[in-house]
Amino acid sequence: MAEVVGLLLSPFLQVFFEKIASGEFVDFFRSRKLDSRLLKRLEIVLLSANAVLEYAEEMQFTEHMVKKWLDELKDAVYDAEDILDEIHTEVLRCKLDAEFQTIATKVRKTISTSLNPFVREIEPKIKYVLETLDDLVKQKDAIGLKEGVGGKSSGRSSTSLVEESDIFGRNDDKELIVNLLLSDNVSGNELCVIAIIGMGGLGKTTLAQLVYNDHRMEGHFDHKAWVCVSDDFDVLKMTKTILEKLGLPTKSESNNLDWLQVTLQQKLMGKKFLLVLDDVWNKNIKNYSEWEAFSNPFKSGAKGTRVIVTTREKPVASIIRSTIYDLKTLQDDDCWLLFSKHAFYSGNSDAHPELEVIGRKIVERCKGLPLAVKTTGALLWSELDVKEWNKIMMSEIWDLQSDIIPALRLSYKYLPLHLKRCFAYCSIFPKDYDFEKEELILLWMAEGFLPQGKPKTMEEIGDDYFADLVSRSLFQQSSKNTLKFGMHDLVNDLARFVSGQFTFRLEEGGNSLEIGNKTRHLSFFIRSTRKIEKFGALYEATGLRTFLPIYRSNEILAKELAPDLLPMLRCLRFINLRSSLKLTELPDSIGKMKHIRHLNVSWTPI
Structure with missing residues (x-):
């Protein structure tokens, strides 16, 4: 199964296959006489599911049955991950036992391997999950899921035209950018590029349209061109498009990049030129060399030539070395x-x-x-x-699928695979809650979202992931505390949608979702311990992984943890019991939690 790890896998299957492919896992299967055919069947069924996952991720926003299928699949994979963790824990236990056992004990253990109660317990679980996954894969054709489809946008187009009577609150933004375009002292002799940055649905394209069509542009620039980039930033294609916008035929030498760029350079020689590149993504422009190859013809233009780029991602602005205009929400x-x-x-x-x-x-x-x-x-x-x-x-x-989701889902769709799961997990935070970077990275680590490897530590990888989500405007710096971050409410809605039934927030205002057997992550914000009885519903969430109190600033919350609750939650990976003032000792059940990775008992009497 090692060859599977190199394939393009969905984020919640990537780690799964890496664990199964490990030598320790395979050796354990053999030494405990587990049915080796289960591994092969598990590989086949998961690869069949993986083939349609990208398409399912895209279609879940519009097709209820696809969303339901995807949630069922994720639920089965969560169960499978729990089984793998149990096996991993058993492997570690056996290693520790071996270090302290005598030769005679090792012989007796080898003889009794086939009667190992762990094997009798774990094998039926594997078979049950396998049957569930197999049933789900058989359903994919019935609900219209297609293999090898997805990961590509349906294509967004824009034009330079705009109806100004439909625009409100952007006059100041427009004037600031117009002044940058008309100024002679913006970038010296360098090509001046202005990047309008902001989240989806904020009006970046509209603002660019307002500027492009302003009457002052006609008298100031000799040529103008508007190009919607969207999915494909291909230097050949883009150069050809600009030439066509300028009215130059390209048929005879349409595939000769050198001819196209020389022709464009001659057309722009000594002229002031305004180019708008709308909807540019980081995946389109990978490095400065690619941008430089594309923009070389513009440097023949007269001083004052300008390029406007609209993008959701700050890395784009960095690559093209632009002046950043950070667009804000409307008043x-x-x-x-x-x-x-x-x-x-x-x-x-x-x-x-x-x-x-x-x-x-x-x-x-x-x-x-x-x-x-x-x-x-x-x-x-x-x-x-x-x-x-x-x-x-x-x-x-x-609270669920708002009209803004179609605009934001592109931001989610183009997230790298490793970031999708990290982003969806952030639905555990209530709206208007500011979180610390280190706090979130610890949560990601406990959930196994960050790979272990060299040369970077998991904390450093988590820092990279966090910075990437900030650069894509999915996280934004808090206006109240510069050391904290938050999510726009509509971004929070998006995370909540893709997370679905797996995340539950127990809040003062109530919830539209219910705790159930699919719930894996729980956060709660309760001012009064009188509402602690709501935790009774957790007995349904036997696969719960995260137990996270949310603390508002300047508040210390005393928590009473039902002593008979934790034993029911055997799959917990993250427990935060901070400030539980009545918690004087850890319950014995903590020692039986095989999956636990993070336990916080700071500010308790312990």
Whole structure:
């Protein structure tokens, strides 16, 4: 099975195969006389599932049955991972025993291997998980899952055209960028590149369109070109596209990059040129050399030539050595004007004061994202029934699959495989909660998301992962504490959606999801120990892995941990009992938790 590890695997199968392929695991199977055919069957069935996983990850946003299938598959893999951990623990136990055993004891143990109670216990578990996985793989064709499909965007297109009457709150942004374009002292003799950065749905393309179509551009630049990059930043293709935008035919030498670039260079010689590259991703431009090869023809232009790049990822701005313009969310008043434009005839809510009250609450839930405001307003266009407005305002769509998810799902879709699971796990944090980088990295480590290897430690790898998620605007620095980070509410919704039933947050305001046998990660924020009885539902979550209290600043929460609860939660990997003031000693059941990797009992009487 070692050859499987090199394949492109889904993140929650990657670690699984690495464990199975280890020599210790294979040796254990042989020495304990476990059925070796189970390994081969497990390999085949998981590879069959892996073949459709990328497609399933993409389709889960729009197809309920695919989302359900994917959750069932993840649940089975979680169970399989627990079995592997049990085997790994048994391997370690046997190694320790061997160090202290006499030769006679080793002989007796070898004779009794076939009667090992661990084997009798673990083999039925493997067979059960295998049957579950096998059933799920057989279902993939019935729900339309295709092999070898996915991982590629359906293709996003944009144009330079924009309806200015639909834009609110971007005049200041527009003027700042226009000034950068018109200034003669931005970059000296170097090519000036301006990167507009922000999360999906924030209006980066719209702002670029406003600037591109500003009347001052016509008199200042000799040539303009707008190119939507999206999926494919191919130097040959991009050069050809720009030439066509400038009205130059490319048919005869269309595949000769040198001819194309020389022709473009001659066309731009001594001219001021404005180019907009919309929707550029880090996966498109991998290094500065690639960017330099593409941008060389622009350097023949006159001083003042400018390039605008819109992107969600700060690494793009670093590679192309640009001036960064970090786009912010809209102000409340501008959000309301935008909402009114799309929700009311003539954009005026004066005739409907009841609807305005509800509408302003809806706008608050959009958290300043223009796309969320616009699409929600469109849902209510010409609707005058108060009940319908209340239905939208109270809808579970805000906590589950909101209209903004189609815009944000591209950010998730293009995450590297190793980051997808790390990001989804962050749904354990409540909205508006600021977390520390070190805190999250410890959680990732306990869950086994960070690979062990050299030359970097797991902590250093976790730091790299964290920085990557920050650069993609999925994490943002806290405005209250520069040492902490948070997620925009709609990004939190995205994490919550892809995490699904596996994460549960016990909060003061209640939950739309329920604790169940699929729940693997739990966080809770309770001001009063009187609500501790809610933990009774945890008896359903026998596969729970994370038990995480959420502490607000300047609050110390006393926790009473039911002494009969922990023995039920044998799969826990992370337990945070910090500030449990009545916890004077660890329960005996801690010693029976084979999966535990992180235990925090700071600020307790222990």
